[in-house]
Amino acid sequence: MVTMPQINVARRMSTELLAAIALPLLVLGILAVPFSAAAVAEVDRTRARLCGMDATALQPEAQTRPRWLWRRARTRSVWRIDLPVFIGALILSVLSLLMAFFGFIGAVALVFSPAFWFAGIPAQVGPFTPGAWWQSVAAVPVGAALGAVTAGLLVAVSVARNLLLRAVTHRDDPAQRARLEELRASRAALGAAFEVERRRIERDLHDGAQQELVAVVMRLGLLEAAAEGTGDERMTTLARSAREQAERALVRLRETVRDIHPRELSDLGLIAAVRELATRSPLRIELDGKGDDTLLAAPTAAAVYFTVSEAVTNIAKHSGSDLARIDLRFSGGAVRAAVLDEGAGGARIDEGSGLAGLRERMRSVGGDLEVQSPAGGGTLVVATAPGSDGEEWA
Known part of the structure; x- marks a missing residue:
């Protein structure tokens, strides 16, 4: 035998x-x-x-x-x-x-x-x-x-x-590698669940509280018009003040909803969402997007969007530059997003900083974040993430 x-x-x-x-x-x-x-x-x-x-x-x-x-x-x-x-x-x-x-x-x-x-x-x-x-x-x-x-x-x-x-x-070590793969899978699942929850909250606020607030603004407008018809100055002033306050609350709510999850990202894709972000920014933004962004997974698209959004916000707050360049590249579900300014530089990924949080968010979808920011030489923030088929950027 x-x-x-x-x-x-x-x-x-x-x-x-x-x-x-x-x-x-x-x-x-x-x-x-x-x-x-x-x-x-x-x-x-x-x-x-x-x-x-x-x-x-x-x-x-x-x-x-x-x-x-x-x-x-x-x-x-x-x-x-x-x-x-x-x-x-x-x-x-x-x-x-x-x-x-x-x-x-x-x-x-x-x-x-x-x-x-x-x-x-x-x-x-x-x-x-x-x-x-x-x-x-x-x-x-x-x-x-x-x-x-x-x-x-x-x-x-x-x-x-x-x-x-x-x-x-x-x-x-096989056991260690298995635990690492399990951790990566758990982190990816957690990120996906978190993104689903963000979209649910955005939908509830958009279809619920926001619509209710729009109705309040309209009724306050009717109340203001009725008060003007009676000639009561005090009532007219109070109605106008309430309407304006309700309109400001509506604007803040819409900004909050957009910050939770922009509707453009779900409906039109990452390039359209970043383009809309550029129109709202106080900076002059040059946007260049090439490739098909429809292959991006929802958690990946959201992670890249908020990374770009935070980078633009940092430029407006800290760089001293009024110009930013955003470059988006897509290939087979993989994505590379670069945000460049010619400001003061000196940005670093310190523990507990906003950039560190963005890096962890990118890593939760299997990607990474790199920052090149020499003092006085501007700042380059590059976010990369692989596709679902494993294709990634070098």
Whole structure:
């Protein structure tokens, strides 16, 4: 009966023979680093799992290999983890090729040495050439031993691959990675739930309190007109004051509703919402938007919108500049939003600051926020977020 250790040894030998055969591809892969490094490292994780090592695949199931490689090749992990694995695979594959070629060919020649002898073809293995039939027979156990030693060496090379993979991924503990993915999923779900709640509040205020307040303004207008008809100055003044106060409250309520979740963002998309934001700003704003913003997830669109809104507010309050430039780029559900001014600069993402809060909001949708703001050199705020298919900006 075949046991699990025997199956594991067979898998290790088979994968090393495949690695030896694939050596020319690895050599050609040098021309396409870091993409080849990411691909080889992912294949090596598959090999490690076949050989009994706990190695988790990094490529998401819903993502194609080319798209994942493009994304992986632009991360730091490809140099910190994948490149050492690629170099190690190249070196160890050379060893496997040499061992398999000389070891197994020599073993076969020695094991079948008697058959070669009687066929009149002396089997030469290195310096050994049988000079008599009994020497060819004596070479059979030597050939078997050589084959066993070669198999053992190939298994040792396979173990060395596992050790290398474990060494460079020692920080990527599977349990820790699983907890991290769970945390990311929970944070994304929380952000989505928060955005749904914001939209519900906006809808309730818009369709409820705001409509009621509009009715109050209209009735106060009727009351003012009736008071003017009676000639009662005091009543007219009170009605006019109440109407004006109600109108101011209506304006404040509409601003509050817009700050919670702008209706343009839901109905027309991010570019239209930012364009409407620009018309309300005291700054002169140059807006450039390219790409399709309809592929953005609602939480991502909201996070980018409020990041841009806060950046524009900061420019108006602190930069001393009256001009801002907003650049929006979209690609396959991914987005990059840049807000630039030529003001005083010196902005930083300090703990507890508004920019830190915006960065956390962007991270809640899988994105990030960067700020470049040298003193006296203006400020550049860049928010990026990946699409649902994993496509992201470099």
